[in-house]
Every structure is written in C-alpha cells, then in structure tokens.
Amino acid sequence: MQKEMDWAGGGRWRCQYFSVTGKTLVLFFLLWVQNSLSTANRFIFHGFDGSGLRLNGGGTIEPNGLLRLTNFTKYEFGHAFFPSPLPFLNSSTGEALSFSTSFVFAIVPRYHDISSHGIAFAITPTANLTGVLPSQHLGLFNHTNNGDPRNHILAVELDTIQNKEFSDINDNHVGIDVNGLRSVSSAPTSFFLNSPNFQHENLSLISGQPMRVWVEFDGKSMKLNVTIAPLSVPKPQIPLLSSKINLSSIVLGEMYAGFSASTGAAAGLHYILGWSFSMDGSAEELKLSNLPSLPPKEAEENSGKKTKIWVIVLPIAISVFLLISASGFALLMKTKKMFEEVVEDWETEYGPHRISHDSRQGMKEFVAEIASIGRLRHRNLVQLLGYCRRRGELLLIYDFMPNGSLDNYIFCRKEESLSWSLRFKVIRGIAAGLLYLHEEWEQVVVHRDIKASNVLLDAEFNGKLGDFGLARLYDRGSNPQTTRVVGTLGYLAPELSRTGKSTTRSDVFGFGAFLLEVASGKKPIELKTSGIEMVLVDWVFDFLKKGAILEARDRKLGDEYAADEVEMVLKLGLMCSQHSPEARPSMRQVLQCLEGEAPLPEMSVNDFDLLDSSHRMNRFVVVDGTSSNSGTVPAYPSSSSSSESQSFKRP
Ligand SMILES: *[C@@H]1O[C@H](CO)[C@@H](O)[C@H](O)[C@H]1NC(C)=O
Numbered sequence: 001m002q003k004e005m006d007w008a009g010g011g012r013w014r015c016q017y018f019s020v021t022g023k024t025l026v027l028f029f030l031l032w033v034q035n036s037l038s039t040a041n042r043f044i045f046h047g048f049d050g051s052g053l054r055l056n057g058g059g060t061i062e063p064n065g066l067l068r069l070t071n072f073t074k075y076e077f078g079h080a081f082f083p084s085p086l087p088f089l090n091s092s093t094g095e096a097l098s099f100s101t102s103f104v105f106a107i108v109p110r111y112h113d114i115s116s117h118g119i120a121f122a123i124t125p126t127a128n129l130t131g132v133l134p135s136q137h138l139g140l141f142n143h144t145n146n147g148d149p150r151n152h153i154l155a156v157e158l159d160t161i162q163n164k165e166f167s168d169i170n171d172n173h174v175g176i177d178v179n180g181l182r183s184v185s186s187a188p189t190s191f192f193l194n195s196p197n198f199q200h201e202n203l204s205l206i207s208g209q210p211m212r213v214w215v216e217f218d219g220k221s222m223k224l225n226v227t228i229a230p231l232s233v234p235k236p237q238i239p240l241l242s243s244k245i246n247l248s249s250i251v252l253g254e255m256y257a258g259f260s261a262s263t264g265a266a267a268g269l270h271y272i273l274g275w276s277f278s279m280d281g282s283a284e285e286l287k288l289s290n291l292p293s294l295p296p297k298e299a300e301e302n303s304g305k306k307t308k309i310w311v312i313v314l315p316i317a318i319s320v321f322l323l324i325s326a327s328g329f330a331l332l333m334k335t336k337k338m339f340e341e342v343v344e345d346w347e348t349e350y351g352p353h354r355i356s357h358d359s360r361q362g363m364k365e366f367v368a369e370i371a372s373i374g375r376l377r378h379r380n381l382v383q384l385l386g387y388c389r390r391r392g393e394l395l396l397i398y399d400f401m402p403n404g405s406l407d408n409y410i411f412c413r414k415e416e417s418l419s420w421s422l423r424f425k426v427i428r429g430i431a432a433g434l435l436y437l438h439e440e441w442e443q444v445v446v447h448r449d450i451k452a453s454n455v456l457l458d459a460e461f462n463g464k465l466g467d468f469g470l471a472r473l474y475d476r477g478s479n480p481q482t483t484r485v486v487g488t489l490g491y492l493a494p495e496l497s498r499t500g501k502s503t504t505r506s507d508v509f510g511f512g513a514f515l516l517e518v519a520s521g522k523k524p525i526e527l528k529t530s531g532i533e534m535v536l537v538d539w540v541f542d543f544l545k546k547g548a549i550l551e552a553r554d555r556k557l558g559d560e561y562a563a564d565e566v567e568m569v570l571k572l573g574l575m576c577s578q579h580s581p582e583a584r585p586s587m588r589q590v591l592q593c594l595e596g597e598a599p600l601p602e603m604s605v606n607d608f609d610l611l612d613s614s615h616r617m618n619r620f621v622v623v624d625g626t627s628s629n630s631g632t633v634p635a636y637p638s639s640s641s642s643s644e645s646q647s648f649k650r651p
C-alpha cells in the first residue's frame with residue numbers, strides 16, 4: 001500500500017514534468033520561428049532572450065529578457081546591435097531604402113533629480129564601435145570624429161542632458177543626428193494626441209516609465225519621421241520630427257542597427273523592452289502585453305503586481321531584519337562587555353551622546369564642545385551624531401556620506417571628474433553651510449579648515465562641510481603653552497601667523513582657496529617637478545591680469561561648463577584670497593553673488609590686495625619652519641586660552 005502511494009505520487013510528478021517540457025518545446029519552436037523570421041530583414045523581439053544581439057560595454061540581457069545597456073556604473077556606455085548587417089542601399093540604383101522600426105525603452109536615473117545621459121537608436125557601419133566615449137558622446141562618437149562625414153552613422157538621440165557644445169535645445173529632447181551630436185533636427189520630448197484636437201503633451205525621458213518610439217524612413221520622399229509616445233496612447237498620427245534627409249550618402253550597403261546608451265558623472269539604467277524592425281514596409285506593432293516588465297523598484301507605479309511582489313519581499317525582509325537584529329544584539333552585548341564603559345555624571349548633562357571612563361583634565365570642557373557641535377544642524381553640514389571615547393581614543397560618529405569627499409572628484413582623472421553643474425551646486429551649498437556657522441547659529445563658529453577634502457558628498461551629490469570643530473579638539477592634547485595655528489597650508493589666512501586667532505574672515509580666505517581649487521582643478525600650492533611651488537592664487541591672478549580668467553578653468557570640464565559661473569567663481573575666489581581681512585567679502589556677500597541675488601562687485605586688477613608670491617613663500621617659512629605642505633602649523637606661543645577659541649559668543 002505504502003509503495004503504491006509512493007509510486008502514484010511519483011507518477012503524478014512525472015506527468016507534470018512532461019507537460020512543462022511540452023510547453024518548453026513549443027517555446028523553443030516559437031523562438032526558432034522568430035529567429036528565422038529575422039533573417040528576412042524583418043524582426044520583432046518582445047524581450048531579448050535568444051535574440052543573439054551583439055552586446056558591448058555595459059550591455060546585458062537580464063534573466064527576464066530585458067535588455068539593459070548600462071548599470072549603475074559612472075562613465076559607461078553600452079551597445080546592442082542586431083547580429084547581422086542589413087542592406088540599407090538599393091545596390092543597383094545606389095539609393096537609400098525605406099525602413100521602419102519601433103522600440104520600447106526606459107531610462108531610470110539613479111537619483112531622481114540628477115540625470116544620466118540618454119539612449120540612441122543608431123545605424124552604424126560596424127557592430128563593434130571602438131574608441132567612442134560615454135557621457136555626452138552617447139557611446140557613438142569621440143572628440144576627434146564627432147561630425148566627420150566618414151562616420152556613416154545615423155542616430156536618433158533621446159537626450160537627457162543639455163550640452164551647449166552641441167547646441168542642445170534643452171535637457172529632455174529627441175534629435176536626429178547625422179555623423180555627429182549636433183542634431184540636424186530636434187524637439188523637446190513630447191507627442192500629439194490623435195483626438196480630439198491634436199493636443200501637444202510633454203514627456204519626461206527620465207521618468208523611469210517605459211515609452212515607445214517609431215523611426216520611419218521613406219526612400220522615395222527622403223522623409224525621416226520620429227515619433228514618441230507613452231505606452232498608454234496609440235501611435236500618434238503627427239510625428240514629433242519630420243526631416244528630409246538624403247540618406248544615400250550617409251548609409252552604406254551593409255549597416256548594423258541597434259542601440260547605444262551612456263552614463264556620465266551620474267549613473268543610471270537604460271533599458272530596451274522590445275524592438276521591431278523592417279526594411280521596406282512598416283515594422284510590425286509590438287504587443288505591449290508580451291514585453292518583459294521593468295525591475296520592481298522602477299515598475300512599482302504600474303502595479304497590479306505590487307501585492308504579489310510584497311508577498312515575496314515581505315517575508316524575506318522580515319527574516320533579514322530579524323537576523324540583523326539578532327546579530328546586532330549579540331555584537332552589542334559582546335562590544336559592551338569588551339569596552340565596559342562608565343558614564344560620568346557630568347556627561348549626562350549633555351544629552352544622548354555615547355561615552356566612556358578614563359576622564360582626564362579638560363575632558364569635561366571637551367565634551368561640552370562636542371555636544372554643542374552636535375546641536376549644529378544645517379543641510380550643508382555633516383551631522384555629528386555622537387561620539388565614543390575609550391582610553392586615549394576618540395571616535396566621532398557622523399552621518400554616512402556615500403559619495404566620499406569632493407577632492408576625489410576634482411583631483412582625479414577626467415572620466416571621474418564632477419561636471420560643472422554639480423560643482424556649482426556643491427559650491428553654493430558649502431557657502432550656505434559656512435554662512436550658517438558664521439551668522440545664523442546662536443554662536444559664531446569658525447570652521448578653520450575649509451578645503452575640498454573636508455567637503456563630503458551625500459547620495460545626491462549635495463556638498464556637506466565636515467570636520468568642523470576638530471581643530472579645537474586637537475589643541476587639547478598639545479602643550480598648553482602653545483597655541484597652534486590649525487589648518488592646511490595654502491588655505492591659511494596670512495593674519496593667522498601674526499595673531500594666531502581664527503576669525504570668520506580667515507574662514508573666508510580658506511573658502512577662497514576652495515573656490516579656486518574647485519574651478520581650476522588644482523591644489524592651492526602644487527610642487528612642480530622642478531621643485532618650484534606653484535601658488536594657485538598667483539596663477540589665477542595672472543590670467544585675470546591678461547583678461548583671460550577663463551583660461552584658469554579646469555581642463556577636465558571640457559566644453560561642458562557655464563562660462564559666466566566659472567568666471568564668477570574664479571573672481572570670487574580671488575576676492576576671498578585678499579591679504580587684508582577687511583578687504584575680503586563676508587560669507588553673506590559671497591552667497592548673494594553665487595545665488596545671483598547681488599552682482600559681483602566691480603574690481604579692476606589694481607584693486608586686488610594680493611601678496612606677491614615671494615612674500616607668500618617667506619611667510620610660510622616663518623610660520624612653518626619646515627617645508628611640509630599640509631598639517632598643523634605651530635605659531636606663536638601664547639598662554640591665553642581665549643585666543644585659541646574656536647567658537648565665541650556674539651558681541
Ligand atoms: C556593471 O557592468 C560592469 C561591466 O559590464 C560590471 O563589471 C559590473 O559588475 C556591473 N555592475 C553591476 C552593479 O551590475
């Protein structure tokens with residue numbers, strides 16, 4: 001009996017197995033039919049499983065058949081081309097043949113307000129484009145061959161960035177590109193409804209939603225039409241772009257058709273869900289219900305599937321959470337045992353910050369200071385969350401900044417450097433943070449160490465000033481007879497060597513050095529191979545004297561920068577770097593200029609109060625006594641503790 005039941009169970013199982021295999025066979029047959037159809041210069045793909053597309057760069061086909069051209073990597077491009085070449089010319093007459101294609105794509109930016117670059121449908125002489133660049137070149141061209149008629153490339157760009165160098169109309173447009181990125185015709189991304197009165201509607205390329213595009217060329221009339229629409233509407237009768245183009249000199253007898261997408265300073269995902277193509281005659285309409293769906297996070301708005309996803313995700317999330325909590329608790333117990341800390345009575349006065357024993361002389365004051373720093377709150381300051389102290393060690397706990405510090409994006413290779421618009425956003429943010437420290441909090445706080453490496457970037461590339469108040473903490477451990485001028489050489493205001501006292505105006509000096517380094521991509525003092533130090537202020541000022549201040553800009557920006565902003569930042573940098581503290585603007589004035597609320601003060605070259613480099617060098621030698629390029633610099637001995645104050649009451 002027992003055996004029979006086992007046998008019966010096994011039989012049922014086997015039976016199911018066979019029916020699945022049957023379906024799979026049918027599927028294979030359909031794929032085979034689909035693949036063989038595609039040899040006839042017509043093909044249609046709902047998902048790209050088994051499509052045999054030629055992939056390059058970041059291009060991959062995901063398990064559900066989605067074609068993903070890029071991943072969350074910066075400065076990446078991806079290609080996907082139909083595997084065999086297609087005849088775009090009538091071999092006897094030499095005229096370009098008609099073709100028609102339709103595809104569904106989606107661009108999912110990593111951060112919703114920062115766009116990565118776009119996607120292009122392209123017809124190219126090879127499926128293996130080499131030497132091409134990501135970012136604004138869309139993975140199709142580079143600096144040298146852009147615009148060259150020998151490229152033989154026709155592309156329809158879905159462009160999400162406005163590049164002034166290519167005269168782009170805005171940061172959300174559709175364009176027809178012939179051999180280069182300066183479009184022969186373009187329009188803001190939009191479509192015309194078919195009824196009732198052909199209403200014009202805008203679309204956002206970076207909405208993360210799938211959209212459909214039609215590209216149709218009629219060989220007789222030489223009309224190239226491009227149409228785009230959301231999936232919810234049928235094909236618009238009025239195309240968005242309609243251009244007369246003589247393709248016969250552009251296309252060759254055999255060309256590859258496919259897609260290219262690229263990312264720049266910001267990452268994003270570029271997907272193609274389906275593609276239909278036909279030489280001569282119109283491409284078959286895609287069946288939207290047969291398309292693979294986008295990954296859940298991006299697709300969550302079109303969700304009858306939402307609940308289904310939660311059924312799977314929720315139990316996993318709960319178990320992961322429990323697991324993490326349990327191990328976290330175990331770790332906590334272990335750590336607690338290991339560190340056996342004691343909370344001192346006086347420490348509880350300062351709120352919920354973490355503490356230990358080993359109290360030393362001065363520690364009480366020190367904690368008071370940390371507690372007050374912890375109360376500083378501004379969106380452009382890195383939040384100090386708390387601290388741990390154990391014997392001689394001190395850990396300060398800050399908000400996590402996923403993109404690290406700004407210097408990594410300024411003093412780096414071209415491909416990794418930050419775009420001008422992001423640099424300008426960071427500059428304005430840091431100016432606002434510093435103004436808060438100087439004027440908007442209950443006490444005046446002097447930062448004392450402003451520089452690119454102390455500027456941290458959050459997930460959305462907002463700049464946040466970090467490390468404030470640390471200078472003061474270092475002082476504690478040093479000889480009480482000596483006040484140390486703290487900061488970094490090159491960012492230190494000249495008066496510090498005389499007075500040893502940091503002020504808001506000495507911070508402005510540091511901010512000036514910061515402005516110059518962000519706009520020029522150079523450090524305030526650079527040691528040349530010749531052994532000569534290059535002082536950035538002098539170098540920039542020399543360009544100002546020649547009336548060519550823009551020449552001081554960071555060459556890594558290429559042509560993608562706003563000249564008026566770069567010029568303003570460089571000039572402000574020089575104004576902040578002036579010798580006499582009174583001559584420097586306040587942070588409020590600086591921010592007003594940056595935000596366009598006040599014009600930049602008119603200054604002629606002779607008005608600038610800048611030291612010449614020989615004086616500057618002598619001064620460093622006097623202050624430092626060594627040739628070290630950074631670090632803390634001992635200044636004049638002083639027994640007055642008030643002169644080292646990092647924060648002081650408003651008068
Ligand atoms: C992105 O693509 C690159 C190159 O194809 C690959 O090495 C990397 O692992 C991918 N990263 C992710 C997160 O998929």
Ligand SMILES: *[C@@H]1O[C@H](CO)[C@@H](O)[C@H](O)[C@H]1NC(C)=O
Pocket residue numbers: 129130131132141142143144145
């Ligand atoms: C630019 O692209 C072309 C064509 O792909 C390639 O032959 C050339 O070497 C590239 N130039 C550079 C400087 O990479």
Ligand SMILES: *[C@@H]1O[C@H](CO)[C@@H](O)[C@H](O)[C@H]1NC(C)=O
Pocket residue numbers: 170188202
């Ligand atoms: C559509 O976009 C264009 C250009 O981006 C803009 O001028 C226009 O006002 C927008 N129209 C609507 C209805 O939002």
Ligand SMILES: *[C@@H]1O[C@H](CO)[C@@H](O)[C@H](O)[C@H]1NC(C)=O
Pocket residue numbers: 246248249
């Ligand atoms: C199109 O270009 C080809 C090749 O340059 C030329 O022979 C032909 O006359 C052009 N046709 C028209 C209508 O201009």
